[in-house]
Amino acid sequence: MSLEHRPNRIILVRHGESEGNLDDTIYERLPDHRIGLTPKGFEQARQTGTAIRDVLDGESVEVYVSPYVRTRQTLEALALPVADRDVRVEPRLREQDWANFQDPADIAEQKAQRDRYGHFFYRFREGESGSDVYDRVSTFLESMHRNFETPSAPRNVVVVTHGLTMRLFCMRWFHWSVEYFESLDNPENAQPVVLLRQPDFRYRLERPFTQWDAGVVPTERERASWL
Template structure:
């Protein structure tokens, strides 16, 4: 097996998933938590229809990417965390050539921010993909100096009452 390293968001459900994945990997695969890859913190997410006029004005003035929710983050903050993770951890992994595969157990909003950075999409990209399926697996590969991604697994989920 290729040299692999596993990173996980510290949130409970991602840690459960990461532990299940790690249990199926060879014992020498490092398993690390990293708070940079946690989910978007929406803070006091107010009912979108019941926001005060002042909050509506702030949202409109800053835009959906830059609007920082009260006691939370903007998507720009998440994007910044994604770039920090790439530049402080993944670049180092790549430069040291210690690992060939990186497994990251994270969250949809973080992965969208991460892909926006990696794929160099404009932040207002209307063509970016729909939200990822819950518990899906995506693969990001570097091909001829450019990054490509694809969803390689999505569990079949059925809801019954």
């Protein structure tokens, strides 16, 4: 692949505030993929869309979006200047599968176990581990790179997805360790994470993720992943 065809920037966006972010009992009666945004979530996405359009400054863009209702609603509220043919609904970008209809008490117990076991390797009953999501994100990246090969490919890529998936996308892209990944916070709702192409055609994060565990010291490779 010609490096010149790589996009100028790859912008990852977490969905806006969802009904599940406010009330975790909703998972008892509504499938995770059908949970939508709150009014605040729509407004967060609209504000992020304004900021992204300013950054794009008229440059072409293609979009990949998780099939969940809240991510598709976020994309709609972003109001990006993108043609329908340049929007791909991508199931591999979905949220980590935790269960089907969920018992909040059971999920809370499993989350506590995950904190002790490790967020990357712990597998939820009836669901996925972080490493499972990493694997499907890896196959998505292979597909995305193939789409870079055409000279007419848009100059920017926007990926609308979920917080954990965003961290795992960057872990895979920059070859971060499990320990560093587990020390990072998810982005806030509707927060963009920007990978900027450098003169050597490699990418760096516009700014690093925040770390909840400052005891994990990034390696030289991990520090080199941001500006």
